[in-house]
Amino acid sequence: MATKLEYIWLDGYKPTQSLRSKTKIVSDFGGTLAECPDWSFDGSSTEQAPGGSSDCILKPVFICPDPQRRDAYLVMCEVLDSTGKAHESNGRALIDDDDNDFWFGFEQEYFLWDPETNKPLGFPAGGYPGPQGPYYCSVGAKNAFGRDIVEEHLDACLDAGLNVEGINAEVAAGQWEFQIFAKGAKEAGDQIWVARYLLERIGETYGVAVNWHCKPLGQLDWNGSGMHANFSNTTLRTAGDKEVYTKILEAFRPVVAEHIAVYGADNDQRLTGKHETASIHDYSYGVSDRGASIRIPLYTVQKGWKGYLEDRRPNSAADPYKVAAVIIKTVKSAKL
Ligand code: ADP
Numbered sequence: 641m642a643t644k645l646e647y648i649w650l651d652g653y654k655p656t657q658s659l660r661s662k663t664k665i666v667s668d669f670g671g672t673l674a675e676c677p678d679w680s681f682d683g684s685s686t687e688q689a690p691g692g693s694s695d696c697i698l699k700p701v702f703i704c705p706d707p708q709r710r711d712a713y714l715v716m717c718e719v720l721d722s723t724g725k726a727h728e729s730n731g732r733a734l735i736d737d738d739d740n741d742f743w744f745g746f747e748q749e750y751f752l753w754d755p756e757t758n759k760p761l762g763f764p765a766g767g768y769p770g771p772q773g774p775y776y777c778s779v780g781a782k783n784a785f786g787r788d789i790v791e792e793h794l795d796a797c798l799d800a801g802l803n804v805e806g807i808n809a810e811v812a813a814g815q816w817e818f819q820i821f822a823k824g825a826k827e828a829g830d831q832i833w834v835a836r837y838l839l840e841r842i843g844e845t846y847g848v849a850v851n852w853h854c855k856p857l858g859q860l861d862w863n864g865s866g867m868h869a870n871f872s873n874t875t876l877r878t879a880g881d882k883e884v885y886t887k888i889l890e891a892f893r894p895v896v897a898e899h900i901a902v903y904g905a906d907n908d909q910r911l912t913g914k915h916e917t918a919s920i921h922d923y924s925y926g927v928s929d930r931g932a933s934i935r936i937p938l939y940t941v942q943k944g945w946k947g948y949l950e951d952r953r954p955n956s957a958a959d960p961y962k963v964a965a966v967i968i969k970t971v972k973s974a975k976l
């Protein structure tokens with residue numbers, strides 16, 4: 641029997657990489673990653689290689705059933721250059737978490753976007769809907785826009801076996817969020833990218849685009865989109881000591897620029913100190929503080945400093961692989 645494998649990868653566009661995919665037909669496929677052969681593509685069409693030596697290699701790293709296509713799987717891939725080394729666009733290869741000690745929960749925000757009006761769903765063609773307030777977690781056709789797409793996406797993610805933890809309508813009209821959690825940084829990144837892929841593809845059938853930009857409505861009084869990164873490792877989960885948390889949080893202070901560099905394009909437009917964000921120029925942390933760079937969830941304190949942290953700075957267009965990689969590096973650098 642013929643099986644369709646959709647090989648998915650990230651292109652080389654800067655500053656924001658996009659999803660690319662193509663279909664490989666195989667026969668007698670048993671559904672495991674080990675059976676997925678390496679493949680190649682034309683890197684000169686994706687800003688990943690010069691035309692004269694254009695081949696890049698797709699190395700399968702994650703597989704799940706394709707919930708929307710008959711006899712099919714989605715295969716997330718890393719990109720290698722023609723010599724077999726990790727391509728410079730390959731953020732996943734930077735993750736130093738081979739024992740899956742790091743758990744990540746990403747809160748992916750995004751706008752459903754009408755390509756005709758070039759505005760979010762719910763925005764009238766010639767102007768603006770009423771101000772923010774009623775849209776967050778709303779119900780009813782006056783305030784909630786695009787629920788059919790969001791519901792179809794949730795079912796698709798669950799059918800694919802992705803560990804979605806929840807969804808909600810967000811603060812701006814046409815803005816939504818899903819959360820995905822995984823034990824293992826690479827796995828969390830793989831699942832976010834596959835969930836983004838499914839959302840893009842479902843949008844196609846509705847003629848609705850997804851706008852991942854962190855501030856698509858500019859500096860008007862509309863929220864931007866983030867991708868809060870909740871993270872823990874064994875140390876954070878078991879510390880039982882405020883001092884350990886303080887040392888880890890202080891390790892983030894001297895490396896703000898290194899983090900911001902991979903926390904998504906145009907983040908200066910979003911991290912303004914308004915709309916539940918910290919200024920991009922500051923570094924701060926605090927218990928329950930949604931105006932801080934890193935929030936210490938009340939849960940962590942209530943459990944006696946055993947829990948996790950939330951870096952609120954990554955934006956909706958950031959690459960979860962690169963976000964995880966730099967967070968892991970910084971946490972590991974703390975002198976405990
Ligand atoms: P909020 O909107 O209040 O910031 P959410 O409920 O949307 O919170 O997201 C919280 C996230 O924290 C979830 O994705 C969840 O999986 C994640 N999380 C919870 N415990 C841990 C942990 N120990 N390590 C990493 N992430 C965690």
Ligand code: MN
Binds near residue numbers: 747817
């Ligand atoms: Mn949330």
Ligand code: MN
Binds near residue numbers: 747749810817
């Ligand atoms: Mn949110």
Ligand code: MN
Binds near residue numbers: 747868
């Ligand atoms: Mn959050």
